[in-house]
Amino acid sequence: MPVPNPRLRRERIILQGETPNPINLPPGCRFHPRCPIAQPHCQQTDPGWRKIEPLHFAACHEV
Ligand code: SF4
Known part of the structure; x- marks a missing residue:
């Protein structure tokens, strides 16, 4: 299993709208x-x- 890199920075995405x-x-x-x-x-x-x-699932059409 890959180990996360603590120095990796990603662009934050601010979601619009309300939770359903x-x-x-x-x-x-x-x-x-x-x-x-x-x-x-x-x-x-x-x-x-x-x-x-293995051990990685997604519920998305676009992945
Ligand atoms: S791309 Fe479509 S299926 Fe994937 S999370 Fe967005 S809305 Fe859902």
Whole structure:
């Protein structure tokens, strides 16, 4: 498993909008209203979990 580099600095992304209401979640990817890279299909299709590599999963169409 890779070890994090404490000197690595990444550009911070400030998300816009509000977190969704948990009792009325948006359709498709639940993150799509705030996602900076959302695509049209994100509004309709839940990406589900996909294995990227051992012990690394992602729920995103764009990964
Ligand atoms: S599936 Fe990925 S790209 Fe699409 S809205 Fe969700 S997090 Fe963003």
